[in-house]
Amino acid sequence: MTRSDCEELDRRDPLAAHRNSFALPDGVIYLDGNSLGALPRATSARVREVVEREWGDGLIRSWNAAHWVDLPRRVGARIARLIGAQAHEVVCADSTSINLFKVLAAALKLQTARPQVRARERRVVLSERTNFPTDLYVAQGLLALLGDRFELKLVDFDEMAEAIDNTVAVTLITHVNYQTGAMHDMAAITRRARHAGALIIWDLAHSAGAVPVNLNDCSADFAVGCGYKYLNGGPGAPAFAFVAERHLTALVDDPFAQPLSGWFGHRAPFAFDPEFAPAASIDRFTVGTPSILALAALDIGVEGVLAAGIDALRAKSITLTELFVNCVEQRCAGLGVTLASPRAAARRGSQICFAHAHAWPVMQALIARGVIGDFRAPNILRFGFAPLYVRYVDVWETVEALRDVLATKAWDRPEFKAIKAVT
DSSP: OOHHHHHHHHHTOTTGGGGGGBOOOTTOEEOOTTTSOOOBHHHHHHHHIIIIIIITTTGGGHHHHTOGGGHHHHHHHHHHHHHTOOGGGEEEOSOHHHHHHHHHHHHHHHHHHOTTOOTTTSOEEEEETTSOHHHHHHHHHHHHHTTSSSEEEEEOGGGHHHHOOTTEEEEEEESBOTTTOBBOOHHHHHHHHHHHTOEEEEEOTTTTTTSOOOTTTTTOOEEEEOSSSTTOOOTTOOOEEEEOHHHHHHTTTOTTSSOOOOGGGBSSGGGOOSSOOBOSSGGGGOOSOOOHHHHHHHHHHHHHHHHHOHHHHHHHHHHHHHHHHHHHHHHTTTTTOEEOSOSSGGGBOSEEEEEOTTHHHHHHHHHHTTEEOEEETTTEEEEEOOTTTOOHHHHHHHHHHHHHHHHHTTTOSHHHHSOOSOO
């Protein structure tokens, strides 16, 4: 594969025009969309419209006139199309961590309410050791709040399916691993959980907008995910929560099954009833007043992903990542990098990770050259491939930059070894 070959791939790329929809700086190759998506050009204009016309002129009237009050459901309905859910099963609100607290609490409440389940026999919340830490922290905090009636059990990535047995109340699992890009078989693991009588929560932070997901086809119970990675909603964009329709129905009679019972989760928020009565819909998984500016930005990002089509995005992602793996292993052989992601494209998301003994300074040296990826402890070089704006020639240039940084030891400088607050 040569640079000319990559340029030809770009000329034939059916998604090439979507790159023009992003405000990418000159001289930068951006391979960190799996941490923070790039800025869609339309976002600035949309946010200005909300600020200057809807807020500036409309003032509080825009909750009705501009339909602000419906934004969590409208954006959620769009995301539902990307994750194989019904529109009324998804809502955008809060952060991934807060949404995980909500759905994990609800899942545990559902399990203990089942007449055939004895709590002492089904006490395990099962997750994996390399799950994203916030998921584990939220689980630890909730279980402590519940008085240690449940325990958190951690197993290795490849042991998840085998570990789901009749002691497991809830399985908490991230579809695409943040550290390696390894992807679980959602259908097989969900089927295993259902057979064992366990409920399952999928974290789609590294999946939504990057790989096809069909929650309802595999009968998933709950899911959460963020809006600032492949959905390009901006830093700290609202997250989303999915609750299967059957569980929304089952939860109706328990007002505090979702314990963060804020006023937007009330069935009639503007009745100002002092007693909480939950909405008989996905709205009960909202809490407080939604961030309208943030939701407006996320709406633009989701619209761009839908316009491209998730199947087309996945096809390009596979081609990009396979090209990158092959080129790195050819051009950087003997320079200390080892593939940390699964070799088979079907078993990974839209990122490629390589291990290197000096991964932190290597990545800083690349960033200094305008190639932006990121580092994950202890030794991972992480490269995200957002097919909406990453080109094939970007792969070529990244590999050449990586080869030069490694071969010349350009990373071995004090400024590249200084640790920063955000890695």
